[in-house]
Amino acid sequence: LQSTRTTTFGGVPYLYTVLEKLRFEQMVLPSLRVLTQAGGKLNLKLRKKFFAICQEKEIQLILMYGQTEATGRISYIPWDKREIYRGTVGIAIPGGRLTLEDKNGKEVTSVHQAGELIYRGSNVSMGYAENRGDLIKGDCNRGILRTGDVAKLAFNGSFSIIGRKSRIIKIHGARVNLDELEELLLSQKIECACIGVDDVLQVFFKKPSVEKRVAKILFDRARIRPASCQFRQVEEIPRGQSGKILYSKLH
Numbered sequence: 001l002q003s004t005r006t007t008t009f010g011g012v013p014y015l016y017t018v019l020e021k022l023r024f025e026q027m028v029l030p031s032l033r034v035l036t037q038a039g040g041k042l043n044l045k046l047r048k049k050f051f052a053i054c055q056e057k058e059i060q061l062i063l064m065y066g067q068t069e070a071t072g073r074i075s076y077i078p079w080d081k082r083e084i085y086r087g088t089v090g091i092a093i094p095g096g097r098l099t100l101e102d103k104n105g106k107e108v109t110s111v112h113q114a115g116e117l118i119y120r121g122s123n124v125s126m127g128y129a130e131n132r133g134d135l136i137k138g139d140c141n142r143g144i145l146r147t148g149d150v151a152k153l154a155f156n157g158s159f160s161i162i163g164r165k166s167r168i169i170k171i172h173g174a175r176v177n178l179d180e181l182e183e184l185l186l187s188q189k190i191e192c193a194c195i196g197v198d199d200v201l202q203v204f205f206k207k208p209s210v211e212k213r214v215a216k217i218l219f220d221r222a223r224i225r226p227a228s229c230q231f232r233q234v235e236e237i238p239r240g241q242s243g244k245i246l247y248s249k250l251h
Contacts, residue, residue: 006031007031007032008035009036010036010038011037012038012242012244013043014244020046020049024050024053025056029057032059033058034059034061035050035054035060036061036062038064038065038073039242040244041161045187061082065089065161067119069124069125069145070096070123070125070145071125074089075089075090075093075096076090076091076093077090084156088154088158089151089159089160091158092119095121096120096123097119098117098118098159099118100114100115100151100153100159101118108153110153111152111153111154112153114152115151116146116147116149117149121143124141124144125141127140148164148165149163150162150164150168162179163180167179169197171198171199171201172199176196176201178201181218181222184222185203185214190210190214191206191237192204192214193237200230201218201224201229202229202231203230204233204237205231205233205234206233206234211233215229
């Protein structure tokens with residue numbers, strides 16, 4: 001960054017965890033003007049810390065939300081409106097529109113009611129091709145992307161993502177969001193990965209001797225009994241090049 005006089009730099013949440021360990025606040029990068037973050041939700045502690053650092057260094061930190069099927073970007077939080085849209089995906093990119101739908105396909109308009117986040121825009125891909133014959137199908141998506149993200153409508157008109165449809169299991173009949181559990185444990189300084197099927201939650205963590213603490217947190221905060229959990233200590237949480245957890249490699 002110093003040698004190339006880079007002005008803009010972006011990364012996923014895990015990269016910002018690395019930057020924190022490298023003491024980003026002590027780095028001298030006079031050319032850097034904009035930091036961007038996408039690829040998942042940045043936890044509250046890191047968000048606050050980097051906003052403070054960037055304000056002192058006169059760098060704009062722009063949080064973004066997107067998916068590959070929408071050419072990478074769906075919405076963003078403007079730097080000067082970061083407090084207004086705190087904890088949400090911000091505003092849709094120009095020409096885009098975000099809505100929520102319930103399981104019956106009806107639009108959700110009630111504040112704090114969960115639904116699937118739907119994006120509409122000209123940047124939505126036409127679809128997927130599994131073979132060359134699929135290439136003649138044309139525009140299958142018709143500008144509509146069902147993100148697979150579960151979100152709630154916030155008071156400011158934006159949306160707060162609470163997890164993935166495919167990352168929800170049931171523990172004794174109660175719906176459990178695995179992304180929210182990871183966020184909960186991370187807030188207690190426990191780096192982990194959660195997977196599972198109905199009535200069986202598996203928690204993988206790096207730190208030794210934290211099983212009892214994890215079990216207590218899950219019961220006190222989420223009412224998940226230890227009998228429904230399987231705890232595994234691993235040397236490393238598997239991650240891809242982008243820093244995202246590779247859940248398929250956990251077993």
